[in-house]
Amino acid sequence: MALPVETFFLHPDAQGTLQSQIQQMIAQGILSGRFQRGEKLPSTRKLALHLGVSRITVTIAYTELLANDYLTSKGRSGYYVSDNAPVPPAFTPSQVGPDAVDWTRAIGQRFSGGDMPRKPADWGGYRYPFIYGQADPELFDHANWRLCALKALGQKDFTALTTDYYDQDDPQLIEFIARHTLSRRGITARPEQILITLGAQNALWLTTQVLLTQRRRAALEDPCYHALRDILSQSRCHVTPVRVDADGMPPDAIPPNTDVIFTTPSHQCPTTNTMPMHRRHELLERAAEMDALIVEDDYEFEMSFLKSPSPALKSLDTDGRVIYVGSFSKSLFPGLRLGYLVGSEPFIREARALRASVLRHPPGHVQRTAAYFLSLGHHDALIRRMGSALHDRREVMSAAIAAHGLQIAGQGAYGGSSFWMRAADGVDTQELARRLQARGVLIEPGHAFFSGPSRSRNYYRLAYSSIPAGRIADGVALIAEEMRALSDLGLNAVGNWP
Known part of the structure; x- marks a missing residue:
C-alpha cells in the first residue's frame, strides 16, 4: 500500500x-x-x-x-x-491504581516549595517581556555558535567529545578562563584552583555542601538571589539575612559567629547596587576577624557598559578566604548551564569530588564548544554588541520610567540589564504582575527576593535584556496604568495611605 x-x-x-x-x-x-x-x-x-x-x-x-x-x-x-525498521511497542500499559506508599512519611527531606519564581514557558510570545535572564535571539551570535559546535564535533576533538573526564574538565576551557576571563577580574589562579560547574547555581550548591553543616552559620544579603536562600535552607545550616543598603552588605551587620558570607559585590542581586572599594576592604577585614569565608557571586560583570567594572573581591583577597563564582549564563545564554568555581586548592579538591559523585562533569562537547567560542573572540564581540544594545534600551526605559512617574529603587551604576523598582506601599506587585500578564506585559514581583515572614510586597524587577527598545515605552505605560488602577483600589478600600 x-x-x-x-x-x-x-x-x-x-x-x-x-x-x-x-x-x-x-x-x-x-x-x-x-x-x-x-x-x-x-x-x-x-x-x-x-x-x-x-x-x-x-x-x-x-x-x-x-x-x-x-x-x-x-x-x-x-x-x-524497511522490514528491519524499528517497531513501535505493541503492548498497552496496564492501569495502575493509587500508590500504597504514604509519601508524606516516606520522604525524608523536602526540596520543593522554594521561592524560585515560574516564568511563562512562552514568554517570547508576550509583547512586553520585562523578564530577567533570558537570551535575546536578536543579539545572540547563532552562526558562530553553530560553527563552534560543529568544530567541536570534528574528528580532531573526538576525545573531548567522548571521554569520561571523571572529575576533570576540558583543559582548553580551563586554560581560557585562567588566562583571559579571570585576568579581567584581577584574579590569578592555577588550573587546580578552577572547577567547571553547571552554572552559578550549581556552583553555589557545591560550595554550600562542602562548607556548611547543621552547626555552622551563613550570612546572606537581604534581599538576595532566591535560589541561594533555598539552597542554604536545604543544607539545614543556620542562616542570617543581612539587609543591604545602597553600598551592598554592611560588614558590621554580619553576626560574629558567621562561618560563610555570601555576597554579590559587583552587581547586587536584585538591587543592582555596586559595593564600593572601601566597603570591599572592610568586608575582607570583617571576615578575617571572624575567620569566616566569603563566597563572591560575580554575575553580570560583563554587562558593565557604562564604565569599567571594579576589581573582583577575590582579586583583593590575600588570605585565600574568598571563593569566586562565575557564569556564562548571562553573557551567552541561560540554557548553556556553564559556570565555574575559583578557590584555594583544598576547597576545589572537595568540590571536585562532590561534583564527580553527582554528575561526573559537565558534558565535554559543551565545554569544548564554549572554549572555541571564547578563544576565537566571538564572546567578546557578543559582549560588545549586547552592551551597545543594553545601553540603548536602558536609556529608553529610564526616560519612560521618569515620564510616567514610576520609582526606581536601584539601578546599576556600571550597567546591567534591569531596574529594581518600588511601587507605592499599598500595591502588591504579585497582583500587579497578574493583571499585567493579561495585557501582554511580564514583570517580576520582588517578594521572593526577601527573607522572613514579613516580606516586602511592593518591589518588582524590570529587565530590558529580552525586549526590543521600540516596545519599552508602551510597556512601561501599561505598567503605570495598572499601577494607578491598583492604587485607586487601595485608596477606595482603606481611605488613604501614602
Missing part, C-alpha cells in the same frame, strides 16, 4: 535543515506506528513538489534513512518502509 503524500507535512516551528526535518518526519511516522512495514513512500519528485522543496533534498533524506535501515529500495519501484 502506498502512503498518501498528504500525510507528509513539515512543522512550521521545526528546527534544523530541510533534509533533517524530512528525515525526522518520516522516522517519527515509523516509530509512532503511522507508517507500517512494507508501505511505499511517495516518489522523491512527488514529495518534493508537495513540500515545496528541491528534489535533491528529499533524495538525500531518503538515502540517509535507507542507510539507517528505516527504508529499503526496490529497484525502480521506489522506497518502502
Whole structure:
C-alpha cells in the first residue's frame, strides 16, 4: 500500500535543515506506528513538489534513512518502509491504581516549595517581556555558535567529545578562563584552583555542601538571589539575612559567629547596587576577624557598559578566604548551564569530588564548544554588541520610567540589564504582575527576593535584556496604568495611605 503524500507535512516551528526535518518526519511516522512495514513512500519528485522543496533534498533524506535501515529500495519501484525498521511497542500499559506508599512519611527531606519564581514557558510570545535572564535571539551570535559546535564535533576533538573526564574538565576551557576571563577580574589562579560547574547555581550548591553543616552559620544579603536562600535552607545550616543598603552588605551587620558570607559585590542581586572599594576592604577585614569565608557571586560583570567594572573581591583577597563564582549564563545564554568555581586548592579538591559523585562533569562537547567560542573572540564581540544594545534600551526605559512617574529603587551604576523598582506601599506587585500578564506585559514581583515572614510586597524587577527598545515605552505605560488602577483600589478600600 502506498502512503498518501498528504500525510507528509513539515512543522512550521521545526528546527534544523530541510533534509533533517524530512528525515525526522518520516522516522517519527515509523516509530509512532503511522507508517507500517512494507508501505511505499511517495516518489522523491512527488514529495518534493508537495513540500515545496528541491528534489535533491528529499533524495538525500531518503538515502540517509535507507542507510539507517528505516527504508529499503526496490529497484525502480521506489522506497518502502524497511522490514528491519524499528517497531513501535505493541503492548498497552496496564492501569495502575493509587500508590500504597504514604509519601508524606516516606520522604525524608523536602526540596520543593522554594521561592524560585515560574516564568511563562512562552514568554517570547508576550509583547512586553520585562523578564530577567533570558537570551535575546536578536543579539545572540547563532552562526558562530553553530560553527563552534560543529568544530567541536570534528574528528580532531573526538576525545573531548567522548571521554569520561571523571572529575576533570576540558583543559582548553580551563586554560581560557585562567588566562583571559579571570585576568579581567584581577584574579590569578592555577588550573587546580578552577572547577567547571553547571552554572552559578550549581556552583553555589557545591560550595554550600562542602562548607556548611547543621552547626555552622551563613550570612546572606537581604534581599538576595532566591535560589541561594533555598539552597542554604536545604543544607539545614543556620542562616542570617543581612539587609543591604545602597553600598551592598554592611560588614558590621554580619553576626560574629558567621562561618560563610555570601555576597554579590559587583552587581547586587536584585538591587543592582555596586559595593564600593572601601566597603570591599572592610568586608575582607570583617571576615578575617571572624575567620569566616566569603563566597563572591560575580554575575553580570560583563554587562558593565557604562564604565569599567571594579576589581573582583577575590582579586583583593590575600588570605585565600574568598571563593569566586562565575557564569556564562548571562553573557551567552541561560540554557548553556556553564559556570565555574575559583578557590584555594583544598576547597576545589572537595568540590571536585562532590561534583564527580553527582554528575561526573559537565558534558565535554559543551565545554569544548564554549572554549572555541571564547578563544576565537566571538564572546567578546557578543559582549560588545549586547552592551551597545543594553545601553540603548536602558536609556529608553529610564526616560519612560521618569515620564510616567514610576520609582526606581536601584539601578546599576556600571550597567546591567534591569531596574529594581518600588511601587507605592499599598500595591502588591504579585497582583500587579497578574493583571499585567493579561495585557501582554511580564514583570517580576520582588517578594521572593526577601527573607522572613514579613516580606516586602511592593518591589518588582524590570529587565530590558529580552525586549526590543521600540516596545519599552508602551510597556512601561501599561505598567503605570495598572499601577494607578491598583492604587485607586487601595485608596477606595482603606481611605488613604501614602
